[in-house]
Amino acid sequence: MYEFTTLGWLKHVIFHPVEGFEDLRWKKQGSLKLSMLIVLLLFIEMVAERRLMGFQFNMAYTKVFNVVPLLVQSVVYFFTWVIGNWALCTLFDGEGTLKKICIYSAYALVPYIVCGFISVFFSNFLVQDEAIWVNAIYYLGIGWSVVLMIQAMKACHQYTFTKTIISMIFTLVAMLLILFLAILLLSLFQQLYVFGYSIYTEIAYRIRG
Amino acid sequence: MRINRIKNSAKKLLILSTAAAASLAMSLTAFADEPYNSYSYDTWDEPIPSQSGYRVERTINGDGMDLQRLTDPSDPLFVSEDAAVGLSGARDMFYDEEREEFWIADTGNSRVLRFNKDFQLIGRYYGADGESEINIDETTGLSNFMEPGGLFVTTSPSTGDLTVYLADTENARALRLKIVSETEAEIVTEFTRPDNGLYSNETFMPNKILADNAENVYVVVRSVNSGAVQFSSDGSFTGYYGANRVQVTAAVIAQNLWRKIASNEQIEGMRRNVPVEYANFDMDDDGFIYTVTETNVETDAVKKLNPAGYNIWDNSVGDKYEFGDIISGLYDATTNTSYSTRLTDIDIGANGLMNVLDYETGRVFQYDRNARLICIFSTKNSTSDQKGTVTSPNAIETVGRRVFLLDGTKNDVTIFVETAFGAYLHNAFELYDQGRYTDAVADWKEVIKRDGCYTMAYIGLGKAALNNEEFTEALDYFKTAYDQDDYDKAFKYARDDFMRENFTAFVIVILVLIVLLIVRAVLKKKGIKLIKKKAKEAE
Numbered sequence: 001m002y003e004f005t006t007l008g009w010l011k012h013v014i015f016h017p018v019e020g021f022e023d024l025r026w027k028k029q030g031s032l033k034l035s036m037l038i039v040l041l042l043f044i045e046m047v048a049e050r051r052l053m054g055f056q057f058n059m060a061y062t063k064v065f066n067v068v069p070l071l072v073q074s075v076v077y078f079f080t081w082v083i084g085n086w087a088l089c090t091l092f093d094g095e096g097t098l099k100k101i102c103i104y105s106a107y108a109l110v111p112y113i114v115c116g117f118i119s120v121f122f123s124n125f126l127v128q129d130e131a132i133w134v135n136a137i138y139y140l141g142i143g144w145s146v147v148l149m150i151q152a153m154k155a156c157h158q159y160t161f162t163k164t165i166i167s168m169i170f171t172l173v174a175m176l177l178i179l180f181l182a183i184l185l186l187s188l189f190q191q192l193y194v195f196g197y198s199i200y201t202e203i204a205y206r207i208r209g
Numbered sequence: 210m211r212i213n214r215i216k217n218s219a220k221k222l223l224i225l226s227t228a229a230a231a232s233l234a235m236s237l238t239a240f241a242d243e244p245y246n247s248y249s250y251d252t253w254d255e256p257i258p259s260q261s262g263y264r265v266e267r268t269i270n271g272d273g274m275d276l277q278r279l280t281d282p283s284d285p286l287f288v289s290e291d292a293a294v295g296l297s298g299a300r301d302m303f304y305d306e307e308r309e310e311f312w313i314a315d316t317g318n319s320r321v322l323r324f325n326k327d328f329q330l331i332g333r334y335y336g337a338d339g340e341s342e343i344n345i346d347e348t349t350g351l352s353n354f355m356e357p358g359g360l361f362v363t364t365s366p367s368t369g370d371l372t373v374y375l376a377d378t379e380n381a382r383a384l385r386l387k388i389v390s391e392t393e394a395e396i397v398t399e400f401t402r403p404d405n406g407l408y409s410n411e412t413f414m415p416n417k418i419l420a421d422n423a424e425n426v427y428v429v430v431r432s433v434n435s436g437a438v439q440f441s442s443d444g445s446f447t448g449y450y451g452a453n454r455v456q457v458t459a460a461v462i463a464q465n466l467w468r469k470i471a472s473n474e475q476i477e478g479m480r481r482n483v484p485v486e487y488a489n490f491d492m493d494d495d496g497f498i499y500t501v502t503e504t505n506v507e508t509d510a511v512k513k514l515n516p517a518g519y520n521i522w523d524n525s526v527g528d529k530y531e532f533g534d535i536i537s538g539l540y541d542a543t544t545n546t547s548y549s550t551r552l553t554d555i556d557i558g559a560n561g562l563m564n565v566l567d568y569e570t571g572r573v574f575q576y577d578r579n580a581r582l583i584c585i586f587s588t589k590n591s592t593s594d595q596k597g598t599v600t601s602p603n604a605i606e607t608v609g610r611r612v613f614l615l616d617g618t619k620n621d622v623t624i625f626v627e628t629a630f631g632a633y634l635h636n637a638f639e640l641y642d643q644g645r646y647t648d649a650v651a652d653w654k655e656v657i658k659r660d661g662c663y664t665m666a667y668i669g670l671g672k673a674a675l676n677n678e679e680f681t682e683a684l685d686y687f688k689t690a691y692d693q694d695d696y697d698k699a700f701k702y703a704r705d706d707f708m709r710e711n712f713t714a715f716v717i718v719i720l721v722l723i724v725l726l727i728v729r730a731v732l733k734k735k736g737i738k739l740i741k742k743k744a745k746e747a748e
Binding site for chain 1: 688693694696697701
């Protein structure tokens, strides 16, 4: 029983939100490569949502399109989620490993990505009066992904439902902390760089005399 | 020989004169650039350079207005030898379309001046005759004006007389005057502080005045924030008209919350949140009253009031009307000052164009009937000696292709005349507002030739294309203008059109799909596998 290919497993967990991740864990399946691909697709979906959305629906039409914030919102957020969750699972007696958290979280994101692409596709044929279809598909994706994410974390760490929710909330806090520290570190290194550079210029001026 | 010489000298003269004429013409064509950079606002509400809709034609001061006639004893308009021959802090100007005359409330000199359309003096009024006890001149017996701040000129619908409504500010009264001659006026009605419980202010200092067709009089009174004070034609106080609302800021919300928990004593000590009184108003041909508010507010900066006093341009019902400079607190690096918009006067031209004057920057914002920005011109200059710059712009009037700007510090009138670009804009907007989109195409095309970033032009062209069922072009134009709503409409039509044209193809594709599904179902039922190889390999 349960002999699937890598993609077959992905399909299995998506369409079996209750048992899928438990099966995945039981059979020790899940591909890290595939999960990286999914994260990349998440980024592409976000770009598509802003660039390929039908003009009548596109709320993000800006003068200058910048891809860096989207990169942060997809890839960076994903990895902070994974690291934050991994850091917390020691405190919460979770059984997941970094690799597992990464794979399971990525798998849970698939409905959001797919529904995002579908709504982008449909937005090119619909008018504002029919916006409900685009929105319905989009929110369906979000809802599905949230359910899957809860199940994924539950299966990954073998938590109870309440503990899963609590750990997820704390993961969000941990993400904030990580990002805050990262920014702090960045500005510190920047100051260090400026300090070093000013010493260099000072010396350079003196040598030149 | 001699004839030849004459011929020669005549020739020389001719050449000289043509050269002179040519140089003159050159000096005329080499017209100085406007002392301001024209700009407009794009879809993202960011300022974007544009062409000038108006250029400075000339400025007229007291000398050019023939004010020295007031000091000439032989002149019928003679007042006295030492009468002021210039304006002084004039605060209001009015153009009487019927007689083509300008009227200026020369505030600092406490008089009213009357000009023909070329700004030559044709009348002056220092006081009025009639039943009044206020400020009686001992020598002439007239009731003199004192620093009048606003006036309104019309032909009385009931009597047919030339009637001037005057806000006689320092005399604490408003007047309805019947103009008898070039120097004489007669008081018909005198409006003083209403003796009414509803009128709670201590003072009555009328700043601006208007009268509608039913001869109701509206007076903007200093520090009265309940709206314009309204009088009926017989001079009795009837109420307030069209009050502003309080702008909702964070401070106001916070105070409202505090009020809920504060004691009565504490509430008394709090600053009251009262709306800002409006600075000026004007009336269009249909009887709508337009008001401007001088303090920097977003709520009710410009209002279009219907006769019941309701604002038609109300942003709180979901529309987005914007007036003046959109960015609040403009910073000017050269003078190290920051500006904030202070709309001081509004004028509705006969052509439906609405000009709003910003006192703070000296800019004139021109809008069409539906409050769409057409162009921005004029400027304030700290040095104020350059033609076309203003120091304290107090009033604006439109006459045909020209805009007149009254300056209360330089004491002159600056005349702006529309450029070719401005003319195309006005034509295009006029046709567009009438819904004649196709007729406006030529004008919009000319506009785009001169300013490719003019958003409205693309919307206009898009609507014309949509009218002519050229959907691809329409979609293209609306996308350029970033007009999502119109794009959506055009897209709907384009989609319907596409479906209609390709209906057969659609039907065929759907039929083929259905057939394929049936075939697949049948095959599955009978256990026939078309792709056998792969299945075997997998096993």
